[in-house]
Amino acid sequence: MKDYEIVIGLEIHAEVNTNSKVFCSCKNEFGSAPNTNCCPVCVGLPGALPVLNKKAVEYTIKAGLALGCEINDIAVFERKNYFYPDLSKAYQISQLVKPLCLGGGIELDNGKFARLNRIHLEEDAGKLTHKNQTIGTLVDYNRGGIPLMEIVTEPDISSADEAVEFLTKLRRTLIYSGVANCRMEQGGMRCDVNLSVKEKGSNVLGTRTEMKNLNSFKMVRRAIEYEAKRQIEELESGGKIVQQTRKWDDNKGKSFPMRSKENSNDYRYFPDPDLLTIEIDREDVEEIRKTIPLLAEGRKKIYVEQYGLPEYDAKILTNDKFISDYFENCLKIAHMPKQISNWIMTDVLKLLKDYPTEDLTNIISEKNLMEIISLVEKREITRPNSKALFEIVSTATISRNADKFENEDLTKDESTEEINAKKLAEQNGMLNSFSHEELVTAVENALANFPNARKDYNETPDKVLRFYIGKVMAFSKGLANPQEAEKLLKAELEK
Amino acid sequence: MEITIKEVERLADLSALKFSDDEKQKFIGDFNNILEMVNQLQKAEVSAQNVFNRSHKLSELREDIAKPSFDTELILENAPKQRRNCFNVPLVVE
Amino acid sequence: MEMKNLTAIQIVEALKNKEFTCEALVKYYLENIEKNAQKNAVLEVFDDAIENAKKIDELIASGQELPALCGVPIIIKDNILYKGKISSCASKFLKGYKAQYTSTVVQKLLDAGVVILGRANMDEFAMGGSCENSAFGPCKNALDDRRVSGGSSGGSAVAVASDMCAFALGSDTGGSIRQPASFNGVVGIKPTYARVSRYGLVAYASSFDQIGPITKSVEDSALVLSIIAGHDEKDETSLSSSVPNYFKNLEGKIAGLKVGVLKETNDLIAKTGYAHIYDGIRTWLESQGASVQEFSVPSFDLCLPTYYTLTTAEATSNLGRFDGVKYTSRAEGVTNLDELYLNSRSEGFGNEVKRRIMLGNFVLSSGYYDAYYMKAMQVRQGLKNEFKTIFQNCDVVILPTTFGEAFEIGSKTNNPVEMYVEDMFTTLANIIGNPAISIPCGKGKTGLPLGLQIIADNEQEQTLFNFSKYFIDNFKEGK
Structure with a gap:
């Protein structure tokens, strides 16, 4: 067998974290009852016109700046025309010729710089629910018009590992910048993978296939591994790769070609006459740049250099913004970085594995954690007792927030009395009585x-x-x- | 340039329209006349650059404030078919 | 007081002076609509017209301060949305489409106190110049049943000319207000592009469409435009500059005006057979103290191809939403998605609409985009630039509105291009975006009216009104 190289380009869609939709004032919200966040604009009623949301543009620019992109002087919206029931107007408003951001990229751990081609802003489509022959397909336009930034990479990625690392870092940057929540399970971040293989050292690119809407990193990994293997096997057996769009079936662990028509790639883009060109002043770009907060790397540096945390701990704490935020909230109560870090790294994160959430206060509030730490520091509680107290407080907190976890074994504790670590310690006779x-x-x-x-x-x-x-x-x-x-x-x- | 049946079929596909064979023939005739008129554009001497709409500044865009949406009933008022507060179409096979 | 042929301004005055009631006036118009049913100008009379008139009468009786168009009965083109009423765009596809919201223009007029009597016939989706493309039958000329009303706002123009209402709203993408106004001897203005909000106007070609009034007088035109123009936060493209009170500022004036004529239109005018009329106007204008200067616009003959390339491109995309999924009728018996789209759209759209959708897809499709769509965009930009220069050197440009008086029904339906050529004089103003008005300026051989078209610099509607007022008050044919 010959040696092959895998060539991967990614297209990532991330929902932008705005209050209202990109071209109308309907709520940008997940999980509402069908067709409740809808208006003439996002349902494409006759005579309705799009009006661009400033924040959606600013956040896309902000993402671009955080990822090292150039910001275009002018940005233009275009119509991408095709018929599909989730697309209410039979065109998607997107950007082709003049996107908001160009270039940029992310450095991978192996030193490779994975380049971005562009970031543009577009609108999401509605949601289709495919029932059966009798009921048919149901169309809900709540998601239609939610702002999406599309991040397109150059074909710089050469393995599933690199792809997942790239996506992890990208997601982290978007979340830290505050421009997107990237909730994969809610479709808040989706990934398309363009993949081709070529003989090692060859300059000739192979024919690529596109796999659409992979909505977890695990799926991305499996889909890449499968598709690379499929293409190599195809070539080895003397076959040819057909340029096509494929759909990944995670249950079967296989991808299948999607039904496509001859004309399906002729989207007939043209500038949307309903929207004006945006002129982006350099002063505006600099104003936006100022709003970029400290990102993961920056926080990690402070944790190591100023708080004296070990590199490894600082990395774990900053991997997810919600953990880092929790850590910093605790710090604000009492500046004990090492103690807080120790508790989070061991006890809190252990529980997080069993009870996944993006809000650690669903497990234990910063106030209670700090109370426990303070009791230990003041020697008012023994170490073993402090662990037991943590168990009691977190168990109570978790059952109070049972509805926030997807765990059928949990039953919600409906009481409203405040969960207070110190009180619980007293009630359980855990406090030191050494006068x-x-x-x-x-x-x-x-x-x-x-x-x-x-x-x-x-x-x-x-x-x-x-x-x-x-x-x-x-x-x-x-x-x-x-x-x-x-x-x-x-x-x-x-x- | 004369338009072919194949071309008409391609355009019909893009247009989500269907035509009988007679209609296609009639269409070719009309379309060739129209193209003859439209083809005058080819003689135009113009500067080859992109042309965009009038522009406005970032500060002139709509503020990001969510406002009440329409009632679902009103959204679905003219739906040829609806079910469970959704528009309803035949089963879509992906 | 006699109700016949009153202008909106006369009506407001008469109602205020209690010369008659709004209810009586509405009944008069409804009878007139009924009597002229064969014109097929009005697709539907709204059943709440009389009720709304009574409310106006109560308001007048209450002695409160009255809004500017209080009690003025109007008709709206069938592509302008009014919540709860059908807006069919004269298409079978939207035959039962009940508007789910009200357009900005209609809201502004309702706030100004109008009573909306009904909706006017038009070419399907505003595509046509004769009103013969209506799915509900052609609208006939106000003065001659054998001839076309013009289009696409034919129903609106005939409704005004036949005294079925005080004024009507039309929309103009390539002459759809001015041409029928000319054919029926009334006043029609296409405002500067984006001067009037398009929110709630069913789009044909978004960068060309403008709503405007068709009226019996220049004064009414000025008054109504003052009310409906202005920025709308629901239409991002609408102009943000403030709107002058065209009516208050109206001052019939031609002396000292620099009037431009286009060299490239001379041959065309000669072909109309009415060169003597338009030459007469030039001479008269000079006699009134205006100066007339000729300008050359070499790409004038590219107006039609540019217009048909760009409008069909936009239309094909704008009309995609009519698909049988959300509000347009769905073909019966469809079992899969392809059939749903194909059957619904093929049954729903008329032939001219289908032709333009196909042409639009042609000029946008891969391999043709640069040669057609992009080229036309560049020609359009070139024309805009040329006219910018021209309007630095003159105040208005005049040219005929049409090739002649209204033609006979059916005489051009077999040849689309022959029909398209009818738009030769009117598409220019939509391509460059400038305001243009059509006013009656004489009669053709058949005794039917001819129109004079006046174009001004962007946002200079006042100049158009002032010119038009003086012209109508003073120009007597053959004098």
Whole structure:
């Protein structure tokens, strides 16, 4: 068998995070009852006209700036004409000749720079639900007109790993910039894969196929692996690759050619006469640039350099913006980066695996986590007890938010009483009850029980002090406050 | 340039229109006359550049404020067929 | 007081002075519509017209301050949406289409107090110049039943000329207001492109379409345009500049005006057989203190190909939404999606509409786009630039509205191109976007009216009105 190289280009659609749709004022919202977020514009009623949403344009430019794109001086909307029931006007308003953003790219871990060709803004189509022969297909235009940015790469990607890494980084940048939520399970981010294979070292590109609407990274990976294998096998057996659009069937783990007509690629683009050309001033671009927040890399740097977190921890904390945000919210309550990081990295993330959510307060509120950390720091709770308390508080919080998880084993706790870590600790008898008097007694006992040790105090005061502190702690079963113990011991030893 | 039956069929496909054979023949006749008129464009001497609509600035665009939509009933008022608050078409095979 | 042939301005005054009631006036018009049913100008009389007239009478009786067009009965073209009423665009496809919202123009007129009597016949989807392309039968000329009303706003023009209403709304993509106005001896203006909101006008060719009034007088035209023009947040393309009060500023004036004529139209005018009339107008204008200068626009003869390339391209896309899925009628017995589209659209659209959809797809389709669509866009830009220069050197350009008086019904239906050539004088203003008005200027051999078309610089409608007022008040044919 010959050696082959895989050539992949991606087209990613991400729904832009606006309040209203791109060409009308209907809500940009997922999960509403059918045809409730609809108006003459997004249903394509006769005589209706599109009016462009400023934020959708600004956010697309912002995404472009975050990804290192050039922003065009003028941007034009065009009509892409084809008939399909999810396309209410029989054309999609999109951009071809003058997109908002050009160029840019993402650096992969292996040092490769995967280039972007462009980012443009367009409208999403409605949703079709295919029932059966009797009922037919149902058309819901709620999603029609939701702003989509289409991010098109150059064919720079050469493996499923690279593709998934690219997509992960892209998604992270979009989320951190605040321009898109990229909720894959809601179709908020979809990916088309263009793939061809060629003999290693050859300059001649192979015929490519396109796989549409892959809506999880796992699907992207499987589809790429399958399609590369299929094409190589086809060529090895003397066959030819046919340029076609294929649909990935995740259940079967296979892709199939989609039904297509001879004319299906002639979209007859032309400038939409209902929309004006947008003139983009450089000052506007700079204003937008200023609104780009610190992205994952920037936050990671601060975590390492300023908070002293290990590189690995900083990476885990910044992989997902919602985790990083949670971490920073905790920091605002009390600046204890290491302690917070430790709790998140171990206890919180472990629960997140079992209870996936993009809002960690569904698992435990920042306030409660910080309360637990504070109890530990103040030695008001033992380590084992703090873990038990975390378990109690998080279990209560999760069942309070049962409806926010897709987990059938959970039943919602409807009570409204505030979940308070400190109160729960008290109720469960977890708080340390080591009083000052008890500490005084412990100090006295330690000195009395080991009278010889103090003789060396003048020569090696620190060593002696540490010895006695150890004894006090052991005596108190770890409940004593070591600083307090030290103070008392010092006073006694120096008498 | 004379238009062919094949060309008429291609355009009909793009147009989502169907024609009987007689209609196609009649169409070819009319269309060739029209093309003769339209082909005068070819003699035009123009600067070869893109032409776009009038422009406006970013600041003139619509603010991103969601407003109430239409009632579903009104949206579906003229639907030739509806079901479960959706427009209804024969089963689409992808 | 006699109700016959009143202008909107006279009606407002008469109602205010309680010369008659709005109800009586509406009944008068409804009777006139009934009496002239054979004209086929009005597709439907709205059943709430009399009721709405009574409400106006109550408003007048209450002594409140009255809006500018209080109680003026009007008719709207069948492609302008009015919520709850059918808007069929004279197409079988939209025969039962009940508008789900009201267009901006209709809303503005309702706010100004008009009573909408009904909807006017037109060429299907505004595609045509004779009103013979209506799915509901041709509309006949106001003055001669054997002749066409003109189009596409034929029903609107005949309704005004035959006194079925005070004024009517039309839409003009390549002459659809001016040509029927000319054929029926009334006043029709196509405002500057984007001066009037298109929200709620069923689109034919979006970068050409403009709504405008067809009226019995220049004064009415000025008044109505003052009311319907202006920026609309629902139409991004609508002009944001403020609208002058054309009516208040109206001042019949020609002296000192620089009038342009186009060299390239001379031969065409000669072919109309009415060169003497248009030459007479030139001489008269000079006698009234205007100066007349000839300008050359070498690409004038490219107007028609440019127009038919660009409008059909836009139309093919605009008409895609009529597909039998959401509101247009669906062909019976369809079992799959292809049949749904093909059958519904093939049964729904008339022949001329199909022709233009096909042509539009031709000029946009891969391999032809640059040679046709793009070329036409460039020619259009060139024409715009040329006229920008011309209007730096003159105030108005005059030319005939049509090749002559209304032609006979059926005389051009077999040859689409012959019909298209009828638009020779009118498409220019839509291509360059400038405002243009047609006013009666004489009579042809048959005794039917001829029109004079006046084009001004962008947003200079006032100049058109001032010119037209002076012309109508002072020009007497053959004097």
